[in-house]
Amino acid sequence: MGKLDGYKKDQLVAMLRDMLIIRRFEEKAAQAYGLKKIGGFCHLYNGQEGVVVGAVAALDMKKDYLLTAYRDHGHAIATGMDPKVVMAELFGKETGCSRGKGGSMHMFDVEKHMFGGNGIVGGQIPVATGVAFMQMYKKTGGVTLCFFGDGAIHQGAFHESANLASIWNLPVIYIVENNHFGMGTAVKRVSAVEDFDVKAKGYNMTGTTVNGMDVIEVHQAIQKAAETARKEGRPALLDVKTYRYKGHSMSDPAKYRTKEELEEFKQQDPILMLKQDLLKAEMITEKKFEELDKEAKAIANQAEEFAEESPEPPLESRFEDIYA
Amino acid sequence: MPELAMRDALRQAMDEEMSRDDAVFVLGEEVGEYNGAYKVTRGLLDKYGMPRVMDTPIAELGFTGLAVGAALAGLRPVVEWMTYNFSLLALDQVVNNAAKMRHMSGGQLKCPIVFRGPNGPAEFLSSQHSQALQSLYAHIPGLKVVAPSNPYDAKGLLKSSIRDDNPVMFLESEMTYGMTGEVPEEEYLVPIGEASVVREGSDVTLISYSKPMLMLHKAAEQLAEQGIEAEVIDLRTIRPLDEETIYNSVKKTNRAVVVDESWPFASVGSHVCWLISRNCFDYLDAPVELVCSEDVPMPYNHNMELAVQPSVEKIVKAAKGVSYTD
Numbered sequence: 001m002g003k004l005d006g007y008k009k010d011q012l013v014a015m016l017r018d019m020l021i022i023r024r025f026e027e028k029a030a031q032a033y034g035l036k037k038i039g040g041f042c043h044l045y046n047g048q049e050g051v052v053v054g055a056v057a058a059l060d061m062k063k064d065y066l067l068t069a070y071r072d073h074g075h076a077i078a079t080g081m082d083p084k085v086v087m088a089e090l091f092g093k094e095t096g097c098s099r100g101k102g103g104s105m106h107m108f109d110v111e112k113h114m115f116g117g118n119g120i121v122g123g124q125i126p127v128a129t130g131v132a133f134m135q136m137y138k139k140t141g142g143v144t145l146c147f148f149g150d151g152a153i154h155q156g157a158f159h160e161s162a163n164l165a166s167i168w169n170l171p172v173i174y175i176v177e178n179n180h181f182g183m184g185t186a187v188k189r190v191s192a193v194e195d196f197d198v199k200a201k202g203y204n205m206t207g208t209t210v211n212g213m214d215v216i217e218v219h220q221a222i223q224k225a226a227e228t229a230r231k232e233g234r235p236a237l238l239d240v241k242t243y244r245y246k247g248h249s250m251s252d253p254a255k256y257r258t259k260e261e262l263e264e265f266k267q268q269d270p271i272l273m274l275k276q277d278l279l280k281a282e283m284i285t286e287k288k289f290e291e292l293d294k295e296a297k298a299i300a301n302q303a304e305e306f307a308e309e310s311p312e313p314p315l316e317s318r319f320e321d322i323y324a
Numbered sequence: 325m326p327e328l329a330m331r332d333a334l335r336q337a338m339d340e341e342m343s344r345d346d347a348v349f350v351l352g353e354e355v356g357e358y359n360g361a362y363k364v365t366r367g368l369l370d371k372y373g374m375p376r377v378m379d380t381p382i383a384e385l386g387f388t389g390l391a392v393g394a395a396l397a398g399l400r401p402v403v404e405w406m407t408y409n410f411s412l413l414a415l416d417q418v419v420n421n422a423a424k425m426r427h428m429s430g431g432q433l434k435c436p437i438v439f440r441g442p443n444g445p446a447e448f449l450s451s452q453h454s455q456a457l458q459s460l461y462a463h464i465p466g467l468k469v470v471a472p473s474n475p476y477d478a479k480g481l482l483k484s485s486i487r488d489d490n491p492v493m494f495l496e497s498e499m500t501y502g503m504t505g506e507v508p509e510e511e512y513l514v515p516i517g518e519a520s521v522v523r524e525g526s527d528v529t530l531i532s533y534s535k536p537m538l539m540l541h542k543a544a545e546q547l548a549e550q551g552i553e554a555e556v557i558d559l560r561t562i563r564p565l566d567e568e569t570i571y572n573s574v575k576k577t578n579r580a581v582v583v584d585e586s587w588p589f590a591s592v593g594s595h596v597c598w599l600i601s602r603n604c605f606d607y608l609d610a611p612v613e614l615v616c617s618e619d620v621p622m623p624y625n626h627n628m629e630l631a632v633q634p635s636v637e638k639i640v641k642a643a644k645g646v647s648y649t650d
Contacts, residue, residue, distance in 0.1 A: 065397070067393075096430070097429075097430060097432075098428055098429055098430035098432075099430035099431065100430075101427055101428060101430050102428040102429065102430065106428040106429070108428065108429035108430070108432050108433065109432070110429065110432040110433055115393075115396060115397075115433070116425070116428065116429065117428070118420075118421070119420075120416060120420050120421075123389075123416060123417070123420055123421060125389070126385065126386050126387075126388070126389020126390050126392070126393065126417060127389050127390075127392050127393035127396065127417075127421055128393060129386070129389070129390045129393060130389065130390035130391055130392055130393020130394040130395070130396070130397065131393045131394070131396065131397040132393075133375075133390055133393065133394045133399075134393075134394045134397035134398060134399050135397075136375065137349070137375050137394070137399060138398075156385055156386075157385055157386065157389060157416075159386075160381075160383035160385055160386025160387070160389075161386050161389070161390065163381060163383065163386070164380070164381065164383070164386050164387060164390055167381070168375075168378070320431065321426055321427050321429075321430055321431035322426065322427055322465055322466055323426070323466070323468075323490050324426060324434035324435075324436075324489035324490050
């Protein structure tokens, strides 16, 4: 069986397109950060695009939900949020998704079931488990994707949540975006195990290791986990190996890793890999790829222009959005 | 009017709200099969079953955060912490998520959730199990903090808290679960954010909330015997604070004593004292007095633990002090 069997061309091209938009968006964000249009913490997603794009492509966002940590621009765009609104939030503008109160780490779109954007390592894990509790409680048939990093899996929040999800049959999929570093600390320096799939065993759930540089492999793994979660209410844990090309945040020169290691992962770039698969299957041409990339760049440019031209939030609005 | 114990008034509130709204559910340690560590949730599992009543593992961070997520997704959880001392394990989920999700999402999300359980000292429990943590929670914008002192208020305020679209820290006290009081049979609500003047007087205003209100009543009686008419205010809600009721009273009596089980540093009590000093300065005939717990962890020894806390004697002494009759 071929790797792309069962996939429609449109679906694959859409994944490629989404990854390109996220990549070009992040490049634009980095540029704007350099120009001091964006402040504070800004964690870029370059290199990890295959994870969220593959995962969201396996969902039905009408009934499914997504929660993640602070490296969340890609997740916002993948769930269908307008890049303009995401960039405007980075710029702290009134037109941002959180009216300039959240910034880089707090992208939300309640209607699109994108529930953030959390700045505390592991803080979103119990919350995501609670969203899945609602899905069990109301028997919605939905699942919740809970993304977090390799640093967060050592938080008690993960372990308490995983146990609850298992004893109560909650349809939540825990996705470790294992980019090999918790900030500047390599996984092997702080973890008793190198592969996190084994941790699933302690909570009587399925654990799987997935190559996150391959969007198709991610898509298939999430599809399988989501099906089990929908049908049987069983949670799952996926250790998705990926790599971030940039530092932990904009202020991190990433001196804790070698150029060779970075280059090695860039050879397996998720965009390049899918592009090659599609070229081989003759689903796209080089020219089509160039068009998609040009379009992605235009979307990123328009997002920046929109953010730049958007008004500052009125100062009085600082007293709003605190109590319902 | 029938007399009800505090724990039964609280249970009635949950029972009524659970039957009114399917989205309301209760979770916590021992709330179901064991019927509650203090029997506040007695009978709810039998009546409603799972998932309306969920016994949790001993994992406060996990089940509190889970409840926050359920609230954001449209349910109305009532979280029972066996005591507020254990809420410290869940602090991140309360402060960083429950209190801030609405803000961080620019008003898109709301978090209708109640965190309830006993707060403040009981007896012989030493320092980890005797803490009055209201000042910590009252410090956080995004939270509401409610602390009733009698069964009537407890029932009416818990019903309002469950219907509120914001996170509400609902503070009970172990020592008053058996305290009885009149609770009407017909349905009623007590609004959040309204203090109540429970005794009128002209000479000094005594202000407190929760369990110490019992001391205020006794202190007011003793003061009356000595010719001092105290006005007594039960704040009932700490955040949002009903400042108007406080100021109206102090402007009349010109003297105030605030009583609080908290420690003194950066506390609910010290804040109320500051507000009165700031906003009633021209009306005050004496500095505002604070009677609070002493600035030490709670000792186990009974004589020492009593010495640490506010008492009727300390309140009377403070009231006479601000009246310059001591």
